[in-house]
Amino acid sequence: MLFFTILHLTIGIIKYEMRCCSSSMDLSRIGLGLSLLALVSAVGSIAYVNQTLGGIPSQLSTIENNQKQSEQRLAAIEAAQKQTEQNIRGVAAATGVPLGETEALQRQIDFRKLITDAEREGKVVFYALSQDVPPALAKAFQSKYPKITVDYLGGHGATLAKKFRDETSAGVPSADVINLSADMPPLKKDGLLLKYSPPEVSIYPSELKDPDGYYASLRQTLTGVVAYNTKVIPKDQAPKTWDDLLDPKWKGKIGIPDGKLGGGNLVWLMARYVQLGENEATFKVWLQRFAANQPRIVSGGSGNIEPLLVVGEFPIAIANPHNIEQSKQQGAPVDWVPSIRAVKEVYWIGLSKTASHPNAAKLFLSWALGDEGQRVLAGINHIPSRPGIPPELKTLAGEGYAFISSEYRDSHDAQFRKLFEDIVLGQK
């Protein structure tokens, strides 16, 4: 903005000078004008920097204020809840209807109120770490609640979480509902999430929900499986175990993601490490042998690996089965090896503490974690989290996957990055 103001000023002054001295072209006056301008911009820049530096304590106090406010609100809500419980007991006693039934009725009343409030808000903003999940959920949700539009943003890893963080801490409108994997626990730690655990979550197993009720698993996904090009390698000759990948016949024929980028590109190695009993020596030996087979390191994520696998630049690759299944359905010559059990990742869903549409957000989250939302996800080849709803693809349901938690990923990131750089990248 500053830059534009200066530009605008410059042009303005020059035009003015030009008009008044066009007959004599008095250059010294133009010079004077410009030095004035330089002075203005210098003062401007100093003010700019000062404001930046000065802005931070005030932001800090805003955040503290916000926190205080939400604590107060939380206390009010808890008090109201207690009140409601007493009321229900009172109603049960007065009408003679059993307590359980009264509670169920009360839930229905609450839910109806939630719907009216949500419809009054008319909109919910959903950020999700996926390309196909948000439109599919939005479409189904909107057809059930036509008065509420779902506006969404699909994004990728650190970028989406960063956007959410920046937006909420700056106080500009952001997501009401957010769906992330490993980036979710840090959001809770930094107090950016709203505690909300709808009745739907009660039947979820404990590993698929936050013990404090801040988020629950929307879906799970498998990563780091071994995929192959069926045109190059017939099914019976495809590798069956991790050790099959060490066979010298695959030298230079395995595409792997660039572990230097960390994050999701290292989880398959972490899974292998866990499988080998977290024994660093054994793992290093395996990795060295794997590296001796000169895998092709592909920069970026699955977006760069899969097209090269399909075209046959390398016939084997570490990939994500959801994407492989999608390509397979379109007829592409690829498949993956279910016997090599890789990693199951959890994608959490939670509410923003500063949600601009809190009721619509609650309704959307309850619906997505309920029967209907979960079936929508199963229909697009994801692994639903709700007990009793199996994935439509049988191969995806398999047990025995390594579970690499977000915390494990975080704490082992540096170690694996170094192992990757030293052993895999070090291999010439």
Add this chain to the structure above:
Amino acid sequence: MLIYGSLRASSPLDPRGDPRITADNYIRVFTDPTTLSLLQNTLVYAVASTLTSLLVGTSLAWLFARTNVGFKRFFEIIIIVPIMIPPLVAAFSWIFLLSPNVGIINHTLRFVLGLKEAPLDIFSIWGMVWVSGLYGASSTFLLTSVAFNAMDPSLEEAAKISGSGVVSAAARVTFPMMAPAILSAAVLQFVQSAEAFDVPAILGAPRFLVYSTAIRFALEGKTTPDYGQATAYAINLLIITIVGIFIYQRLTSSSRKFATVTGKGYRPGLIDLHRWKYVVMVVIICYLTLTVVLPLALVLFASLLPYYDGVNVEALSRISLDRYAALLVYPNFDRALRNTLFLAFSVATVTAILSAVIAYIAVKTKIRGRGAIEGLATAPVAFPAVVFGLALVWTYLTFKVGIYGTIWILFIAYVTRFLPYGVRFTSSNMIQLHSDLEEAARTSGGSFAQVFLRVIFPLTILGFIAGWFYVFIHSTRELGASLFLMTHGNEVLSTVLFDFWSFGRLTDVAALSALLIFIGVIPFIFLRFAGRRFGRLT
């Protein structure tokens, strides 16, 4: 904001972060042994691709503007196409042509020459230079052909009368006269390849890193982005580019030397190549087929398929327009298309006008500090898009002026980012104008506005149009800054493209690229036509 960020120990937006101002990031960057190799890699890559694009781009521009080669209009369109292909897609289409295992050209060469090993490997520094050099050749062509067209050919004729041949006249008269335009193109190309991300990331990483890839990895590679290191790298890159721009300004400071459009009337005569004409045309056709038509055909071919598994007969049976149909129903696609079109037109127009004014001030007036204005307008070119986007996000989230999350933040980002390019286009053209023209107009009583609108503007319209077009194209594909600035509601086509990309939907990417090329070709054809008419009128 950027310098401040590089000095901070943590993200400037995180008020609870460590607020200390520290030089640690610089110490870390300068003492890291990989910094030297980064510097070396960046320079080798940027210089080599600049030279490639200059060599190819200017010779093509000279041939088309100054000789009687045939089918010029048709060729011109084809030469421009590469800048319309998003760099990400260009890099990938070259993988399919030149990769060691499935590259079509490699296959053909192996078959024809009877080789065992693939003769060429795209995953190398030379692959990177090749792709970005060819890419740059198109921009260089666009920039220099304007200057060649506006040149007074009488000097060339004089050289010929004094006995020099076509080649030596070109080498000793034409090209030196074109120095400002060629240098402009060189600076642009140098800076662009120094900051380009896609090509080095896809073809060079992880073994061959340059500053831009190192910056992105510092931001994305770790669970908590290392803003300090990224910005410190960015400042290094800034220094490299500023040195480049400074050298350029020194070289073109005596602009009168290059003024070849004077008040004297001239008739642009073309050089007759005689029998060489056909040889040259065959060379041009071969070159264009190899470098433009093949990758373009590959993109179009892939856009018709459900998946790309090489060029083969079976693939032909799967051809359909499904990918395009899928695009139309893709959620939020209409919004992204509207945003992109709006931005491209408005940004191109505003940038072209602003840069004409800036170029005029910098080139034609004697105002003190004019260099500073040009420098200020040129500075944003030195910021890698990613860092630029980041700096804007920080700025607009710190000072809430209500444009975050709207299309206007993208508008400001694009104008700031592309202004330097616009200025390069118009100023290299303006340097050619001799000041007798405006002095004549002014002595006859014309005001500043009149002189500018009625003398300068019509004479530099070709540069203006070329600049408009260049900015238009770049606005349709800008990704680096857009990724950081967009949120729900201000999506653009390039971010949709990136979505497809990161989920491996290659053929959707191809279909969207085809659409982007189409969006770019239409105004180009129109402008070339309009430009020619204008050129004749003046």
